Amino acid sequence: MREHRNILEANGLGKRYGSTWALRECTLAVPEGRVTALVDPNGAGKSTLLNLAVGLVAPSAGKVTVLGGRLPGSRPALDGIAFVAQDAPLYKNLSVADMIYVTRNLNRRFDRRYAEDRLAELEIPAKRKAGKLSGGQQAQVALTLALARRPRLLVLDEPVAMLDPIARHDFMATVLAAASADGVSVLLSSHVLTELERVASYLVLLSCGRVRLAGEVEALLATHHLGSLEELALAYLRENVTEVAQ
Amino acid sequence: MTALTMPAAPEADASLRPVPWRRMAGIIWRQHRVALTGVAVLLGVVAVLIWIAGTSMHHSYAIAVACQPPGSPACQEADLAFLGSYGFLANGIMLQVLPVLIGAFVGAPLLAREIETGTFRYAWTQGFGRWRWALAKLVSLALAVTGPAWLFSLLLSWYYQPYFFSGNQSLGLTEYTPFFPGLFDLHGVAFAAWTLTAFAIGALAGMLIRRVVPAIAATLAVYAGLAFAVGGLLRGHYLTPLLTTSPNVPGSAWILGQWWTKGGVTLSHATMDHVFNSTMPTVAPTGPAVNGPAGKDQAFSSMLQYLSQHGYTQWTRYQPGSRFWPFQWIESGWLLALSVLLIATTIWLVRRRAA
Numbered sequence: 001m002r003e004h005r006n007i008l009e010a011n012g013l014g015k016r017y018g019s020t021w022a023l024r025e026c027t028l029a030v031p032e033g034r035v036t037a038l039v040d041p042n043g044a045g046k047s048t049l050l051n052l053a054v055g056l057v058a059p060s061a062g063k064v065t066v067l068g069g070r071l072p073g074s075r076p077a078l079d080g081i082a083f084v085a086q087d088a089p090l091y092k093n094l095s096v097a098d099m100i101y102v103t104r105n106l107n108r109r110f111d112r113r114y115a116e117d118r119l120a121e122l123e124i125p126a127k128r129k130a131g132k133l134s135g136g137q138q139a140q141v142a143l144t145l146a147l148a149r150r151p152r153l154l155v156l157d158e159p160v161a162m163l164d165p166i167a168r169h170d171f172m173a174t175v176l177a178a179a180s181a182d183g184v185s186v187l188l189s190s191h192v193l194t195e196l197e198r199v200a201s202y203l204v205l206l207s208c209g210r211v212r213l214a215g216e217v218e219a220l221l222a223t224h225h226l227g228s229l230e231e232l233a234l235a236y237l238r239e240n241v242t243e244v245a246q
Numbered sequence: 247m248t249a250l251t252m253p254a255a256p257e258a259d260a261s262l263r264p265v266p267w268r269r270m271a272g273i274i275w276r277q278h279r280v281a282l283t284g285v286a287v288l289l290g291v292v293a294v295l296i297w298i299a300g301t302s303m304h305h306s307y308a309i310a311v312a313c314q315p316p317g318s319p320a321c322q323e324a325d326l327a328f329l330g331s332y333g334f335l336a337n338g339i340m341l342q343v344l345p346v347l348i349g350a351f352v353g354a355p356l357l358a359r360e361i362e363t364g365t366f367r368y369a370w371t372q373g374f375g376r377w378r379w380a381l382a383k384l385v386s387l388a389l390a391v392t393g394p395a396w397l398f399s400l401l402l403s404w405y406y407q408p409y410f411f412s413g414n415q416s417l418g419l420t421e422y423t424p425f426f427p428g429l430f431d432l433h434g435v436a437f438a439a440w441t442l443t444a445f446a447i448g449a450l451a452g453m454l455i456r457r458v459v460p461a462i463a464a465t466l467a468v469y470a471g472l473a474f475a476v477g478g479l480l481r482g483h484y485l486t487p488l489l490t491t492s493p494n495v496p497g498s499a500w501i502l503g504q505w506w507t508k509g510g511v512t513l514s515h516a517t518m519d520h521v522f523n524s525t526m527p528t529v530a531p532t533g534p535a536v537n538g539p540a541g542k543d544q545a546f547s548s549m550l551q552y553l554s555q556h557g558y559t560q561w562t563r564y565q566p567g568s569r570f571w572p573f574q575w576i577e578s579g580w581l582l583a584l585s586v587l588l589i590a591t592t593i594w595l596v597r598r599r600a601a
Contacts (some may be wrong), residue, residue, distance in 0.1 A: 006325035025422065054371045055370075055371070056366075056367060056370060056371065058598075070259070073376075074259075075262050075264065075373075076259045076262055076374065077374050078371065078372065078374075078375060079262060079373045081371070083367065083368075083371040085364060085368065085371075086364075086404075087364060089363060089364040089365045089367055089368050090365070090368070091277065091365055092363070094277065098276050101272065101273070101276065102273050102276060102277070103372065105265075105269040105270070105272060106269070106273065106369075106372035106373060106374040106379070107265065107372055107373035107374070108262075108263075108265055108373050109373075120401060142368075149373070171249070233343070245438055
């Protein structure tokens with residue numbers, strides 16, 4: 001049964017800020033158990049879609065559900081989804097140990113041993129204030145806290161945009177380990193296509209606030225006779241632009 | 247693409263219990279210990295200063311009260327020593343800023359800092375739930391600032407007691423009305439109520455403005471406007487003022503207005519000034535003997551006698567000192583209602599607002 005569930009479903013979903021639509025007429029279904037890449041090379045659509053999925057913003061049009069039909073922001077949705085926002089916001093004046101305490105007490109489930117072991121492995125001192133950590137360490141702390149919640153869905157908004165190449169690699173390795181070992185569904189956004197290459201098995205391509213393409217990466221590549229995600233995305237974006245131009 | 251038909255959320259959802267409220271206690275302490283310690287230190291330091299000044303003031307007051315016979319040079323000196331501690335009255339103004347300092351620096355950053363630094367994206371996506379998180383924080387911190395403020399105002403009530411003692415006038419000592427502007431909201435329960443209101447204003451300002459420093463500035467401005475409007479315009483009308491033609495209004499009364507009439511006609515200030523100036527030399531004895539406060543009092547009472555004999559009536563509109571507690575409860579009551587409304591609005595915004 002599980003594999004037939006959709007981790008995210010949108011139907012005619014739209015979000016408007018003032019008179020600008022950040023996302024419009026978005027209809028898609030993302031199956032459970034995948035690492036889904038949300039690519040939007042030139043817009044705020046991906047961030048908007050993620051914020052809608054975690055319930056931080058409410059839709060202006062249409063409907064979105066998560067974890068098999070739950071409303072974002074509802075108790076079961078909050079319980080099953082862990083979100084790492086852009087720039088991995090942590091309380092800068094709290095120590096890493098305090099961040100663990102806060103996250104543990106804000107959630108029904110929290111794997112304290114996992115969190116502490118993982119941070120020890122990364123050699124991040126528990127007594128250090130979060131604000132004193134490097135960008136890469138902060139991202140790792142935020143990711144560790146999110147995974148220690150044992151979520152069904154992990155949502156990452158531009159997770160590696162601010163990281164150096166080594167930190168990027170380490171971060172993605174942690175995400176992939178969680179996805180393959182624990183079966184966590186992952187929904188991550190990026191404007192850099194190359195870094196998604198290794199990790200994504202499902203692709204959602206947005207452009208100008210609309211969904212252009214959605215599907216299994218391998219199937220998409222096979223259909224279009226292309227070698228890489230980047231070529232596919234570029235081809236599709238160009239195609240769309242010319243279609244509009246005609 | 248997978249079909250867009252979804253089963254309804256399973257029954258298991260219904261049994262999903264919310265994260266217990268008590269778990270917020272340790273979180274709130276960890277996140278706000280600096281602010282709460284700051285409030286405790288600020289109130290503690292001021293309390294020690296007031297206790298030192300108050301002990302010496304109460305001491306000189308006791309000497310002035312016990313002094314026999316009243317009016318003797320020794321007693322006038324004792325009264326002056328008591329009056330000397332008046333200097334501290336100026337601190338009434340300084341103490342006025344305490345509620346708004348606490349409110350602005352604890353209330354305003356509460357949500358503004360989360361939004362400014364982006365941590366609301368963390369806090370509002372945890373299992374606890376965003377409106378429950380906001381409710382737990384706002385209510386706990388409201389209590390955490392109002393409680394100490396109330397304890398502090400007990401000390402202030404003790405400090406200002408001698409000024410308001412109703413026997414002062416008959417002892418030849420200075421007596422203040424407990425409604426004295428700038429002092430009314432420092433004793434009784436009003437101080438705690440104003441602190442709560444400042445906190446609630448700060449929290450809402452932080453949620454609306456979303457940036458810490460402008461939210462603090464807005465809190466200071468809104469609070470100052472409210473405090474001046476209440477003190478200057480509203481407070482005198484909580485209960486209908488009393489009206490008297492007696493020239494002996496007790497010192498505890500809060501005089502809202504005084505005017506003269508003759509033959510049912512209200513006389514202007516200019517007219518009365520003219521009457522005073524033209525009749526003063528005829529009724530009041532002059533010379534070196536009448537200089538000093540006692541002589542002036544005497545001249546004033548013979549003046550009043552003269553005026554009443556000639557058909558002038560002095561009217562006084564006032565709030566009697568006995569209404570102090572009703573006024574305290576009225577003011578604290580509506581401030582509490584306002585604070586609850588502001589906090590409820592803030593929580594509603596957290597729940598509704600697309601951040």
